[in-house]
Amino acid sequence: MTEKWSQDVTERSDALDLEEGVFTKDDPKEVAKSLKRSAERSERRKADPYASAMSMLTFYINRAGKGLDAKQKRVLEDAKDELRKLFGREPEGN
Template sequence: MTKAKRKWSQELTEHSDAMDLKESVFKSDDPKKIAASIKHFAVASRRRKSSPFRSAMSMLSFNINRAGDQLTKKKKNTFEQAKEELRKDLGRKTKR
């Protein structure tokens, strides 16, 4: 695929200077594992521009939005639960 035809999100995913995450982190079906992995990298990263909480939530939201209509309800629920886990783990109020 030519560079002009690539989506900006693909370019960002491949070449971003954002946090380094394991490639398989979003493939898990366990929200606690997803949240723990993202939290680990958000806290450890020196390349983030914001707080660990904001960076972690941004990465999770980006992944949800990037998947768009391709994201199954089950997987979206898993990611929403991972957001709740992140809120708990990083000392934020939960939405529930």
């Protein structure tokens, strides 16, 4: 159980109701779209949709993602940029 605590958080967190398999998708745009949908639909989140989606993605990468292969970690890192685009949060000059 102790090595699966992060899975428990992603499944039962008050942050978002995630679509099954969101972190195993191989397209960063699809990961970002799924997280955006989940964040916008959630009535349990405590922050705005962008912050909730980004927090869940970052949490997964940092905690549950320790065992990720390099390709999947890159997909999830790229999904951060896609989330920024979807929410209109791109830094100036991009």
